[in-house]
Amino acid sequence: MSEYNMENKSPAEAPAGTDNILEIRDLTVQFVTEDETVEAVNDISMHLKKGEILGLVGETGAGKTTTALAILNLVPNPPGVIKSGSILVDGKDVLKMSVRELEQTRGSDISMIFQDPMTSLNPVFTVGDQIAESVMLHENCTKAQAYERAEEMLELVGIPRERAHEYPHQFSGGMKQRVVIAIALACNPKLLLCDEPTTALDVTIQAQVLDLMLELKEKLNTSMVFITHDLGIIAEICDRVAVMYAGRIIEEGTLEDVFNRTKHPYTEGLFNSLPNIEDRTAELKPIPGLMPDPTKLPKGCAFAPRCPYATDACIDTPQDKYRFSDTHFVLCSRYKEPGFRIQREEIS
């Protein structure tokens, strides 16, 4: 058993350095309406090194998509409000950029792939047009050159270039998603945000898309934030993992850290709820209960009501962050107690 390193929560955690393509510090995003306020993202900090793939895991409603949108400063303005924090992309704070700067950054420095390919493409423009538009916005070139690049991108994602003149409805779901990827990559972004890009696709296509992502990382050294709720995908392509719950990052570490040396009860619950292929007759073990109402988050740990290790203290007091190593930390006050551990076995 490794030594527990106990530290109180400190502000900006990210290891400093120009190595980071993305640094999020103390980000809080809320959705404010007449009736209520949704606390979507609560004081999170994370970083991403150049050429790295960070997996962002969590259930629906955990705040993953909102975080990604915040990176592009695209959180819909009424009703979304960025209450605090900074997001540095390659050193520049996205939240402080002017509209013009944002327009230049989006699509060329930072790109996003959205979840549902069926609705992400504009039905009245050709696929080639939609890719070329991105190129023309960000690079100084002629229409013909842009279109040429569009065709190249299509080939890159495995679609015959002749199909550039076709419309989205003429493509299947998997191919549509590949078009979306082509659009996102057209201007060779430094940072690629992928919001559950394979959720809407069937498994074989999923595999193709993931292979494509890995290729990109190798060939172009694209840094990625990969949002998903599928642990299998994380295992396949991510270097580091951050687990989100109710708007907070409750565990973060390298792939090994999180999978083999799981520390947070929630993460443990996620692994436990996976069906065991070796033991088909075993009962499924879902995490009991539901994620709390984001308009009424508790003062203490948001996971406490569902946590098998929760104590009264967990419910009342805000959680502290505890580091296990340079790369691995968890947001759970029970680790204050020496000797506390969860049931999941560690695998070295």
Place this chain on the structure above:
Amino acid sequence: MHRYIIKRVLMLIPIILGVSFIVFFMMDMAEGNALDLIGLEYSEEKLAELYRQYGYDRSVFYRYFLYMKNLLHGSLGQSIIYKKDVWELYMQRLPATLKLASASVLVAVVLSIPLGIKAATTHGSLVDNTSMVVSIVGLSMPNYWLGLMLAVLFAQKLHWLPSSGDLNGIKSLILPAITVGTGLMATMTRTTRSSMLDVIRQDYLRTARAKGVPEKVVINKHALRNALIPIITVVGTEMGKALGGAVVTENVFAWPGVGRLIIDSVNQRDTAVVTGCIILTAVLISIVQLIVDILYAFVDPRLRAQYSAPRKKKAKAAPPAAPERRAAA
């Protein structure tokens, strides 16, 4: 595409038959007879001869049969009152009506589409609420009253614009076009607004913004193109209304169009003119609707497939069906 057009043209035939049947019988049932009105012009024998010629000595079915016989030979008959071919009369008046209808639709489109877009993008704001109120007020005004009031203000009091006739080119078109246009504006603004509101929620706009497309372009290019279909539908319907219903405005402004011809002929029981003009108006409106439907294909590539698809493959793509035009009323 061609097959589709031919199919639509063929569908006109039952409409022409039906319309002619209904109108002819209604006119015939009305009390009075055009021949009686001008009877004094003719000698007794001549009158009797005319009676026979037009079939007034026989049943209404015989008269209809004569009418249809004529129609099949390509003729719409003759006006008893004006003593001219119905076709000629119609063609004489049509340009004025077309001018008015087009100008009105133009006024309405130019004003209502930007307004509708603005209302949608600033949902809930003062502009939005005001434009909705203005729309509903415009819809509620009897447009001949608006015409009268405008005429009083601009023609009589301010002497800026003429108030009758078609003699001064564009100037005399202004008041009538605004009068008719205001009524059209209401529906167009509301449709533009609601169509844009639907489109604004769509994911592909988010994709466009994530690409770095400036907001203005997102709205005016990415969103508007998709919102166009219901808008075009409404423009088509309103154009139809303008063509058929500018009747009252033509009266107010003494505009020499088809509407007045029809009303005068109804009053004079000039059956052939009424039947012929209404048939032609119906055909004209159908042509406008056909043009609208073809325009859909240009705007929405999903519909293009539906039009030119050979019969079997029709079920393949699942694009939005060409919208139920009337439900939009």
Place this chain on the structure above:
Amino acid sequence: MSRGKEITAVTAAGTKSKRRDIWRRFRRNKGAMLGMLILIVLILVGATVDFWLPEDWIVGQNLTEKLQHPSAKHLFGTDELGRDLFWRTVYGTRFSLAIGFVAVIISALIGVPLGAVAGYYGGKIETVIMRITDIFSAIPSILMAIAIVSVLGRTTINLMLAVGIAAVPQFTRVTRASVLTVKNEEYIEAARALGKTDPYIIFRHILPNCLSPIIVQTTLRVAGAIISASSLSFLGIGIKPPTPEWGALLTAGKTYIMGYSYLCLFPGLAIMITVLAFNMVGDGLRDALDPKLKN
């Protein structure tokens, strides 16, 4: 309880709490509430005016007071025969409202069953009914109304018939569209499985559930009917002067419009306000009955 009664009871119970929700939503719409207020006033006036308005004020001619501009004594001024325009306009409410309501009742009585039958049975019946509707719609409604009045003669009842019949296609279409959406619901199948006859199903189960668009359409069509009726009177084909129907007042005032424009201003305003009230209420109903449609 028999199954049939159960089904109906469940539908009814759901309706009662829905009604409260609908009313609540309607209340929130200020425009609609204002419109409703105006309508209530107008209906009260129109229904009772015969009883309290002295005939003299409406038809009494007083040539010494002719063509006076609006003043404290004559709120809307006087016409060419010295009659007070304000009271004439007030009296005119009764015509417009009566024509509006009756015409729409006629439209609905014909159009709704037609649309329901077309929607429910489908197939050839639907095609025939809808084709005929298309033919009638190809004729612009004003012209249709004019033609009908020419056939039947110029009385108020015929005007109501004319305007009513001209609006039938709208009702047919809306009803049919509505029926189509309700037709395939499960409780309809259940009713059929219980052996209920078709007319029973249509009237007892389907129509009550399609009421929303029909109600909205009714309100909006009253607005349309009032405008159509006044247009016809304006053209000289409907109600003739000296009856103070608003359209007739307008056409009478037209002759003196140069210099005495108030003669046209006020009757027209009356039409506009009435129609506006119906439109606002109709819109409010549409939003309240199906909030999903609201934007």
